[in-house]
Amino acid sequence: MNKDINIVLTTAETVVTAVDLAEGLGRILKGADVQYTFPWKKLGAVSKSTGVAGAAGQYTITPGALAADTDYSFYLTQVVGGEIITERITFTSGATAPATPDVVCDAWRAVIAAHVNAGRLAVTAGGTTTLTLVASSVDNYNLTAQEISLAGIVQNQAPIAPVGRGADLLAEGIVDSFPAVGAAAALPVAGLSYSEYTFELMAPKGNGGFNEQTSDQAVLLKVYADEGAPGTNWSDLDAVIDDVIDGTYTAAGLLGSNV
Amino acid sequence: MAQNSPLNVAENLTIRSLSDRNDFRNVYDLSGGYNKFGMIVNILNLPFGGGKQFDTDKYEKSVMGRGHVIAQISAQAAPVGTTMVLTLAPQGTPPSAVDTFRVGDVVVAADHSVSGKVIATVPGSITIEATESTILAMQAAFAVNAYVKVLGDSSPNFYSDGKSPLYEFPELIYNYSAVKRDTYLASRRENISSRIYYKDKFWGDAQLDLMVQRFLRQMEKQMLFSNQAQWTSQVGGLSDMNGGVRWSIINRGGEYLPLASALTQAQFDNFLANVWSRKASRTTPLTLFMGRGMMQHIQRTFTDGYIVNAGSMNTFGGSEVKGIDVRTYAIAGVEVAMVELPVLNDTEFFPELTSVSGLSNPYRQQHTLFALDLDPIEVKGGGLAPAIEKIYRGPSEFYAGYIKGMADAGVPTAENFKDYSVDIVSSVDAHRCDVMADNGIDMIGKFCGMIELIA
Numbered sequence: 078m079n080k081d082i083n084i085v086l087t088t089a090e091t092v093v094t095a096v097d098l099a100e101g102l103g104r105i106l107k108g109a110d111v112q113y114t115f116p117w118k119k120l121g122a123v124s125k126s127t128g129v130a131g132a133a134g135q136y137t138i139t140p141g142a143l144a145a146d147t148d149y150s151f152y153l154t155q156v157v158g159g160e161i162i163t164e165r166i167t168f169t170s171g172a173t174a175p176a177t178p179d180v181v182c183d184a185w186r187a188v189i190a191a192h193v194n195a196g197r198l199a200v201t202a203g204g205t206t207t208l209t210l211v212a213s214s215v216d217n218y219n220l221t222a223q224e225i226s227l228a229g230i231v232q233n234q235a236p237i238a239p240v241g242r243g244a245d246l247l248a249e250g251i252v253d254s255f256p257a258v259g260a261a262a263a264l265p266v267a268g269l270s271y272s273e274y275t276f277e278l279m280a281p282k283g284n285g286g287f288n289e290q291t292s293d294q295a296v297l298l299k300v301y302a303d304e305g306a307p308g309t310n311w312s313d314l315d316a317v318i319d320d321v322i323d324g325t326y327t328a329a330g331l332l333g334s335n336v
Numbered sequence: 337m338a339q340n341s342p343l344n345v346a347e348n349l350t351i352r353s354l355s356d357r358n359d360f361r362n363v364y365d366l367s368g369g370y371n372k373f374g375m376i377v378n379i380l381n382l383p384f385g386g387g388k389q390f391d392t393d394k395y396e397k398s399v400m401g402r403g404h405v406i407a408q409i410s411a412q413a414a415p416v417g418t419t420m421v422l423t424l425a426p427q428g429t430p431p432s433a434v435d436t437f438r439v440g441d442v443v444v445a446a447d448h449s450v451s452g453k454v455i456a457t458v459p460g461s462i463t464i465e466a467t468e469s470t471i472l473a474m475q476a477a478f479a480v481n482a483y484v485k486v487l488g489d490s491s492p493n494f495y496s497d498g499k500s501p502l503y504e505f506p507e508l509i510y511n512y513s514a515v516k517r518d519t520y521l522a523s524r525r526e527n528i529s530s531r532i533y534y535k536d537k538f539w540g541d542a543q544l545d546l547m548v549q550r551f552l553r554q555m556e557k558q559m560l561f562s563n564q565a566q567w568t569s570q571v572g573g574l575s576d577m578n579g580g581v582r583w584s585i586i587n588r589g590g591e592y593l594p595l596a597s598a599l600t601q602a603q604f605d606n607f608l609a610n611v612w613s614r615k616a617s618r619t620t621p622l623t624l625f626m627g628r629g630m631m632q633h634i635q636r637t638f639t640d641g642y643i644v645n646a647g648s649m650n651t652f653g654g655s656e657v658k659g660i661d662v663r664t665y666a667i668a669g670v671e672v673a674m675v676e677l678p679v680l681n682d683t684e685f686f687p688e689l690t691s692v693s694g695l696s697n698p699y700r701q702q703h704t705l706f707a708l709d710l711d712p713i714e715v716k717g718g719g720l721a722p723a724i725e726k727i728y729r730g731p732s733e734f735y736a737g738y739i740k741g742m743a744d745a746g747v748p749t750a751e752n753f754k755d756y757s758v759d760i761v762s763s764v765d766a767h768r769c770d771v772m773a774d775n776g777i778d779m780i781g782k783f784c785g786m787i788e789l790i791a
Contacts, residue, residue, distance in 0.1 A: 124458065131431075148600065159428040160589070161406075165606070169597040171693040184596035184791070191594035191790045195586040216430050219408065221481065238410065238426040245430040 079280070081297045084113060085253040085263040091306035093313035096274070098326060103276065105300055110257045115298070121277040123321050128270035128304050131239025133212035134220030134232070137204070140181035141227030143174045149181050150225035153189070153210070157199055157217055164192050165225065178206045215239045243269040246301065265301060272311070274300040274318050372678055373581075373625070374556040377777060380710060380722045387726035387733055388778070395513060395727045395778055398506035400716055405441070405502075406485040407434040409478055418466040419455065422478055426460065433460035438500050441486040442467070443478075450477035453490055506716075509588065511778045512566060512576035513729035514558070518551040520544045521768040524743035544769050548736075551771055556679060559777050560706075578776025581706060581724070582786060591707070591785030598694040599630075599703075599787060601638045605667055611707045611785035612670040619711050621664070621671040627680030629702030630787070633695060634674070635662050672707070680704050691791045700789045709783035723783075728775040735772040743767045 086095055090108045097104050103120055105113040140149050150167040168184035175181055185208050192198040199217035203209045211234070212220040218236040239245070246265035253263040265271060279293040304311045320326040341348060381387050388395070411423035424434040437443070441454040443464060450473045452464035466474055467490070478484055489499065520543050527540040534542030564579030564587070579587065586592050591610045593603065611622060626634075639662055663674050680686070686701035695703065712720035726733070741762040748756035762768075 126460070148602070156408075156425070156427055156431075157429065161408075165593070165603075167595070167597070167603060169600050169603075171598065173693075187596045187790050188594050192592070195592060197586065197592060218431065219425055236425075238431045240426075242430070245432070248430060249432065 079294050079296050081299050082254045083251050084255065084300045085251065085265055086300065086302045087263055088303045088306050091302045091314060092310050093317060095302065095314055096300065096317055111255055113255055115278050116281060119279045119281065123318065124275045125318050125322065126240060126273045128241030128272060129237060129239055131215035131218055132234055132237040133215050133218050134236030135211040135234035136222045137231045137233055138208040138210065138222060139229040140178045141229060143178065145170055145172055145174045148226045149228055151228040151230060152223045152225060153198060154221045155198055155212065155217055156219040157197065162197055164198060182206065182208045212236065241271045241273060243267045243271060246271060251301065270304045271301040272304055272315060274302065373559060377559060377724050377726060380724055381726045384722050387728055390727065390729055394510040396508055396510040397778065398508055400504065400506045403504050404485060405436045406483055409480055409482050409484055412475065412478060412480055415471045415475065418471050419463055420471065420474065421461055421463050422484060423461045435459040436502060437462045437486065438502060440489050440491055440499055442488055442490045443484050444487050445477045445482045445484055447477045450474055451487065511564060511579050511727065511776060513727055513774050513776050514576050514578040516555065516773045517770065518547050519768060519770050520547040521766055523766045548771060555773065560679065580777060581779060584779035584781035585784050585786045588781035590781035593787045594790045595787065596692065596791045598692055599633060604638065607785060607787060608670045608672060609668065614783045618709065621673045623708050623710050624672050624674045624705055625677040625708060626674065626705040627702030628676060629695065629697030629699055630705045631674060631676055632697050633703065636696065690789050692789055703789045705787040707785040713780050725778045726775065727778050730774050733773060733775045736769065738769045739767065741766045741768065
């Protein structure tokens with residue numbers, strides 16, 4: 078599999094004309110100077126992924142009826158560092174019933190703090206008579222809770238994965254493949270949200286063709302566009318991609334053609 | 337000249353000041369002998385050459401798990417005919433799209449009576465088709481928040497073709513060897529005659545041996561409780577600390593049960609089951625190293641269901657009554673041996689009391705339990721490594737040197753004074769001995785577990 082081709086559009090370069098199809102060519106325009114083209118008939122499929130801010134999973138957990146020699150427990154499951162981790166959060170009352178729900182919540186919080194300090198969970202625990210839990214960041218958004226015994230669980234916020242964050246793209250090593258001559262390659266900007274448009278195409282073979290290969294090469298061309306571009310620049314560009322995907326692109330007599 | 341006095345001998349101050357004390361030259365050892373764990377680690381490493389020597393910044397190990405392909409479902413699209421698209425929750429930190437499912441994979445969720453086959457994939461989602469089930473059953477089985485996982489492959493009966501490749505890579509884990517020092521330094525004038533003796537010599541001579549013993553005792557505690565770290569210290573600069581047993585269990589995927597209440601038998605059984613389930617098989621029982629408080633709690637609380645009316649021999653009226661001392665425990669195929677770890681019972685070092693009610697023994701650290709898998713670890717492709725590996729950086733684990741100072745210099749004479757030369761290395765009126773270790777342990781914590789009180 079060939080390396081992906083990445084084109085990172087800066088805020089100024091995210092405009093409606095950044096992607097167009099004309100004269101048998103798909104064209105990605107990066108500012109005034111840089112243009113990447115491919116034969117339209119070599120394009121297999123187009124897909125897109127728009128940015129999502131993400132939301133950390135959030136719960137309220139309430140101890141059940143207070144009694145002696147009783148187990149108050151629930152499971153917390155979270156994806157931390159790529160691993161699915163499940164921890165049992167437990168408190169067992171002694172010979173006398175806990176005086177208030179705070180006693181149970183305090184104990185739960187202490188157990189959770191031990192797991193957090195050990196790096197096994199990434200949550201923030203609060204509350205007094207009830208326990209409030211929130212994943213400590215959207216990086217560890219995927220927090221779920223499940224009752225074992227006498228722990229009433231209410232989900233206040235379903236976990237939502239962040240998508241297209243500039244910082245994540247940077248961490249993945251995304252860098253523009255075609256910098257202008259003498260210029261530094263464009264990078265995603267931390268703090269911005271990007272749409273990712275993926276063009277699956279066969280780069281032409283041949284002498285002087287793609288990497289001097291002797292057969293057509295499957296390549297993913299990925300265009301990253303800043304969703305915060307001024308005015309309707311990004312939404313206009315996004316609409317163009319939608320048209321390409323659903324086949325209503327206005328110049329598209331090209332679709333399915335053999336140009 | 338004799339003096340006369342009406343006072344008797346016992347009341348005469350002159351006589352009292354001249355009276356002798358009893359002989360207390362022997363110094364009794366009240367340390368109680370708290371080295372056990374270090375000895376066990378040494379024994380574990382004997383068949384493997386005694387320890388692992390390395391010369392790099394870190395001691396690194398490549399480890400591989402079972403390589404399951406599994407993801408959580410974050411969205412389920414409306415079915416199209418007998419197919420439907422599942423969106424998979426991104427994994428990793430930061431989260432990234434799951435891209436390990438392949439066309440041809442047979443997938444299941446919690447309900448194994450419903451399976452589907454992957455017919456298309458893009459990063460972050462898969463399209464599955466019904467196999468033996470209806471699309472309605474698949475909708476129920478592959479619901480949002482359920483786990484979808486690859487059971488195996490299903491290829492067509494005729495002209496089947498290969499699969500897209502999936503590569504497995506080991507995870508690199510590491511630990512540091514830690515430099516530890518201690519020093520004995522004595523001025524010539526400190527080496528005084530004393531009433532108390534050590535090995536038939538004055539007490540000043542004991543300091544060297546005592547320093548070494550202290551060094552080893554501390555090393556044992558570090559084996560258990562040291563946290564892995566590399567930092568730039570304000571005193572001396574870059575420093576490494578070795579990750580010990582507790583750190584390894586917690587940070588390398590072991591079972592960790594922190595408790596703010598007394599351990600119940602159900603929790604204990606679940607803990608053992610979880611630790612035991614981390615391996616398909618074991619050649620030796622799991623060894624539970626614990627403090628006396630935990631031993632008391634387990635034996636006092638968890639034996640009730642097993643030891644009931646054992647007969648007349650187990651009553652106060654019977655003969656050879658010894659009470660209860662259970663050192664092995666077995667349930668549902670899990671077999672454990674219970675060993676007391678004296679270092680946890682050291683109330684001088686661990687004076688902290690627990691606030692957890694219902695525990696007869698009040699010392700918090702005595703309720704710590706390490707469930708250690710002492711089986712050698714299998715190496716992919718063949719071979720074994722000790723469960724707890726002794727590691728050391730450089731040619732040797734220990735270094736020691738006696739540094740002669742002026743206190744060790746000889747006595748020149750008037751005749752040889754000019755040419756007199758002795759092998760002292762310091763002009764200070766003292767002698768010293770330095771000991772150093774550049775070592776630690778490295779432990780695969782995944783097959784082990786620990787319980788500790790946090791209050």
